[in-house]
Structures are given as structure tokens and as C-alpha cells.
Amino acid sequence: MARKKQYIEQEVLEKAMHLFWRNGYENTSIRMLEKEMGINQFSIYASFGSKQGVFLQSIKAYNKKIQGITDKLEKSQNGVEGIKQYFKDFLEFAKEDDLSKGCMVTNTVNELGKDADPLVMSELKKFADNIKSLFVNNLKQDRNKNAETIERQANFLMNSILGLSVASKMFNDKQLEDSIETVFLNI
Amino acid sequence: MARKKQYIEQEVLEKAMHLFWRNGYENTSIRMLEKEMGINQFSIYASFGSKQGVFLQSIKAYNKKIQGITDKLEKSQNGVEGIKQYFKDFLEFAKEDDLSKGCMVTNTVNELGKDADPLVMSELKKFADNIKSLFVNNLKQDRNKNAETIERQANFLMNSILGLSVASKMFNDKQLEDSIETVFLNI
DNA sequence: TCAAAACCTAAGCATACGCTTAGGCACATA
């Protein structure tokens, strides 16, 4: 029939994701995406429709990429200890070179805030809700905790992992490990 | 000699600060600043030299604005309880309308990351270091804590307040209060 | 009263943005 695409969408998407991850949404231009993805603007628009389209797909690619450690958390049966491991895994995940890129979802929430497109925002909310539900599941493995405690601690853990995401951009390893240790001292 | 400025720099700076606070650095344009500050581009450049100049001064204005609650923390003599009060004060401070603007410093770190201009970055670092030293001072008021514990807990508190800043943009009051309560159960 | 200093207005600079499109080029089918 006709010519085939000379690139694999999932491959160029992975590269786009890294760019958004590092620079955020607004600070990533189509020209930058062109260079990083290695394809022309025409191809970008043909495959993803718009810059926002690339971004939405990038969030999904991010989800897939982080699934390695979320799966691990989901399968863990050792309660709080599994969550602690997730914190450590996340820190490793967020790291690149000496400084961290943080979490792409956290970065985006912080950048776009309430003005974000509803489509984007609902994807981010879904992501966060999923992590929290995993925390809840693991907290439930401790039979001593009542429902109220579990909810409170899950909220605290969400707060802590968000903090870790930002902190990883400005603090050193020792400081970050201190934080994790203290988070898990009393829960 | 000559004509006087028809605006007060500190006044227009306050308005610029709020714009940067809400939108971040890159998403705030000179045209937006023009409207918000109520003065012409010429005047902006005459007074502040560049967009970055406005921003650097805005950070200082922010520092001054938050000084009300940092002073309160500095003067407090009730140890951890004083820090907890600071957390609550900060949440109130970061709030506007129903959703929060977070902390301007946190927002900027998260947006610009390591690529930020050294001038901007050193201002942000100074700000964060100051908060941490206030935490350390208050932790020292508890004679039971050794130096190692104080350092570890200060790092944890920094992590938590950063988290609170981001969390305030996406979670409700109950969730945020849960977090604060749990933070102070752990130290 | 008047010249000079410093202001403000508004037009415009070069560049970058997100996005579109004409036209040539490559390739799977026949």
C-alpha cells in the first residue's frame, strides 16, 4: 500500500517523556521535542496531535516506567516495610546524574497547579490516588491499625513522598535518607 | 531637578511577587507583569533591569512577607510545639481562595531545578538554609535530643514542609492536617 | 519662567512559540 513509519511511537515517546520529566510542560518546546525524539514536527503532530497529546501519552509512558516499583509494592506482603522499600526505590528511580529529576507527576502538579487542563489533571489525580491506595493496602496488613489510623498515615505518607520528590532536587543523599528513616520510625 | 517616579517600587514588587508565586517564573511574561504591576515595560526595566531582576527582588519581597511567621518561630521557646505551629501558620500563609499557591521558593526549585540561574539558586538555598537553622534551634530546646537526632529530624522536617507545600495544591484540609499531626507524632 | 532631568507612552526589534501545509520522496502492492 504505502510507506511505513520510520520510527516507533513508543520509542520516541520514551524520549519525549524524559524531556518533559526534566523540564516540565511549558519549558519543553516542540523544537526541543523534535531534536530529542529524532523526528520532524510533522511526524509529532501526525502521531500525537498536539503538544498536549505528546504530554498525555508521556504521562502514560511514565506510569509504565514506574510500574516496576509500584508492582513490587503491590505484591509486597510485609506492610510498612514494603512502603519503606518503595520510598527507597522511588529515590533511586528519580535519580539521574548527581541531581534528581524528581517525580514527573509531582513536577507537573507543582508547575501547572489548578490551571492545568482537566484532561491532564485527571490523569495526575488518577496516578496519585493509585499510589495512595497501595499505601492503604500495605498499612492494612498491620492488624493493629484501625481504619482511621490507616487513612491518617496514608495521607502522611503521600505528603512525605511528595516532599521527597522535591527534596531530591536540592538535598544530598544523607539528608534524604534521614528523612526516610524518620518517616518510618513511628508508623 | 526632575520628575519623580509615579509608583513605589516596593508596592509594584509586591504585585509582581504574587504573579510569580501563582504562575512560576517562565509562565509569567513581561506583559502580564505590566498589567499586574500597573506600570509600563519601560518602568519595569528602569527599576529592575530585567525579568530576572524583578524575580530576584520578588524572592526578597517574599522573604519579607513570610517573615511574620518565621519571626514567630524564631522567638518561640517551646521546642517542637513551636515548629508545629509554624507548619500550621505556613499552611494558612500558602492558602489563597480554595486552592493553594504553595511556597514560592518550593515552586521555583521545582520549576527551574538545577538549570536555574546561579543567582536565583543561591537565593533559594539561603532561604531554605535559614528555615532549617530555625528548626535546629527549636529542636535544641529539647535537652533529650543529641546532635545526631537533631540533624536527622531537621532534615525530616524540611522534607515534610516541602511536601506540605506541594500537597497543599492537590489535597484537602483534612488530609493536610492528618499529615501535620503524623509528622509531629514521629519526632 | 524656563531649561534640563527623569519620567511615561507606545511602537517596534529579533527571536521563539505551537501548529500547518505544499511538494517531493519512499515503499508495499499489483
Place this chain on the structure above:
DNA sequence: TATGTGCCTAAGCGTATGCTTAGGTTTTGA
């Protein structure tokens, strides 16, 4: 090998960005 589908190149659209500047206006001290 001819054909026609659909990809890729690259030029360009309108708009927005950060910043500058000519020229008129206001205020000051002599």
C-alpha cells in the same frame, strides 16, 4: 516495474516572548 498511498522535509503561518528606543510630558531647581 508501474502505481498510488502516505511518510518526511522544510518553509512559513500568526502570535507571544524578552527587551529597546524614539519622542513627548511632567516636574524640579535656578
